[in-house]
Amino acid sequence: MKNAIVSNINKKSRKFNDSSYYEKEIIGDYFLLPFRFHKINSEKEVLVNEVGDFVMLPIGSAQKIIERKISRTDDEELYFDLISNFFISEESIPTLLTVLEARYRTKKSFLEDFTALHIFVISLRCEHTCHYCQVSRVTEDKEAFDMSRINIEEGIKIMMKSPNNHVTMEFQGGEALLAFENIKYAVRLAKEAALENQKHITFVICTNMAPLTDEMLPFLKEYNIMISTSLDGPDYVHNKNRHRPQQNSYEVTIAGLEKCRKELGEENISALLTTTNLSLQYSHEIVDEYVERKFRNIFLRPISPYGFATHNEKKNKYQTEKFLEFYKTAFERILDHNRKGYFIREDYATVILKKILTPFPVGYVDLQSPAGMINNVIVFNYDGKIYASDEARMLAEMKDFTFQLGILGESSYNDIFYGHKAMEIAETWTNEALAGCSDCAFQQYCGADPVLNHATQGNMYGYRPASVFCQKNMEIIRYLFELMEDKAIEKIFRSWITGHSE
Structure with missing residues (x-):
């Protein structure tokens, strides 16, 4: 008994030290x-x-x-x-x-205007069979998977109730251009509603370019519609990532890209990259493809863990460390082109750099706190279901409706934006209040992503030490700070923020 008492005395105490210790x-x-x-x-x-x-x-x-x-x-x-x-x-x-x-x-002033981006999933039909597709596409003849005109009308009504005076109507798919007649109907109706409600409206169509015809171009030009396409790199990467039966996805994309640039103007055309396992092998070649095609920006984007992208792990699953290695290699190539006089910026880094180097907010959904979902973006699915973000819609394609906010024609504006589901999401969308984020030095440059937390960790709150979102963002932000020690690179970064080379 005596030995036990002595042993306990010799153990380190968990009590505070004497005050002199802290002097x-x-x-x-x-x-x-x-x-x-x-x-x-x-x-x-x-x-x-x-x-x-x-x-x-x-x-x-x-x-x-x-x-x-x-x-x-x-x-x-x-x-x-x-x-x-x-x-x-x-x-x-x-x-x-x-x-x-x-x-x-x-x-935090981005919160004052509230929701700007309204995504209309105009159709699930698609003639591509991309192995990383994040939605459950259907073949071209399935018109039952097009958004009905009633749902288009109801979506526009919701969009016009946004307190934001500048709204964006973005058409996604599937392949949006396969429902071009419905796009025309929606654009004309939304334009008229915007005039009545004194709102400025921007239109965007996300397309792989394959269904684009010369007959579509006059309408696109009349309404100043922006085109967002996909370009995964040179033909030997793009054609494998974005499969078509004819094995000509790259050729079709480039032809459509040049046609749209000529008719609509370069400023109205953008392209988006998705990084697969194959892409990881070609960081320099992918960047060089964007330069060869005279793009002034490139978004080095990893695959999101939703939809069909989760079904082919051999092609689509890789460790975050592998993506970060690809990111840095590609980033150095981008910097090298800038050093040689060709202005091209990396979009994700540019968003972070704006948060680091300017006092102003940014509109990028994934790097906001409170999160951009609902506050900045809302999604109207082809079937009338309403989701908190595009990723939430992708999750629903996996039969997980956790982030469904309502149904067009049934749910009121208040039900959608201030209802029980919105309040539940709001409990976890502010990084200032999340363990692991609240004391992080990079908190002001990062955001919160309840959808990704739910998809990868099983709950909206998430666990930062095992978070791919956290792992990616912390290393990219650290990397940017390290690069800024070189004043020549900092000068390049500042040119990315202003949008032109010095």
Whole structure:
């Protein structure tokens, strides 16, 4: 018994140490403001405050600041950098606190306008059989899988109730152009409704270009419709990723691309890449294809874990580390083209860089907090069901209706946007309130994704240490900070933000 008591005494106590343990020599007479920090490499760490301002400092600087070992006289330049960027304050309540408040409101101002993007899944029909397709496409003759005109009308009514004065109507599929007559009906009706409701409306059609005909072009031009297509790289990559019976998907896409550029203008045409296992082998070739086709932007996008993309693991499943390796290799190629005088930016990095280098919000759905779903985007499926995001619609194609918000013609605006389901999602869509995000230095540059959490981890809240979303974003953001140590690269990054080379 005595030995047991001695043994317990020798165990380390979990009680607080005596107060003398915490008495440190204080050099700086200042107050700490909220900030977070993260190691960038073996030499540097970044400190980020509540509005995304940052300072890059030698390793150990955060500890010195926290322990108040920064002196106004001995560290004058750093001291006043920390003061001016709201990391420390000489008063318990900073004199310019109202400035910080205004900047925080600006960062979150995307919430003021509410939903802008309204996606209409106009048809599930498609003549491609892409192995990574994220929706359950059907063959061309299945007109029962087209959106009815009643659902088109009801969707437009909902869109016109948005408090946002600038709305986008995006047509997706399947292959949207296979339902071109319904697109024409929807565009004309929406244009008329926008005039009546004093809204500015933008139209986008997502298409693989295969059904495009010369007869369609005058209508597309009349309504200034933007075209978004898919380009996965050179022919030997694109044709394998995006299969057609004729084995000519690449040729059809390029022909349609050039035709649309000529008739609609280059500014109205964009392309999107999806990275498969095959793509991982051709990072330079994919970037070079975009340059050869005179694109000024490329989006290095991984496969999403939804729909048919989950059925072919050999072609579509890879570790996040493999994608990040591909991303960095391709990114270096993009930078190399910029160094040689050809302006081309990587879209995902550009969104993050805008959040890092400017005081303004961005409209990209996946990097918002609160999340862009519902707040920025809503999806009307061909069958009238309404989803919180495009990924939520893809999840529904796997018979998981967790993120269904309502039904066109049955659910009111308030039911859809403020109903029980919206409130449930809202509990997990703010990264400031999520464990693992709340104390992350990159919080202000990242977002929240309840749909991805649900799809990959089984619940909307998610678990950050095992999150592919977290793993990808943290490394890309760290990588961008590391690259910005090179002032020549920072200059390139700033040109991406402004949209033109210097």
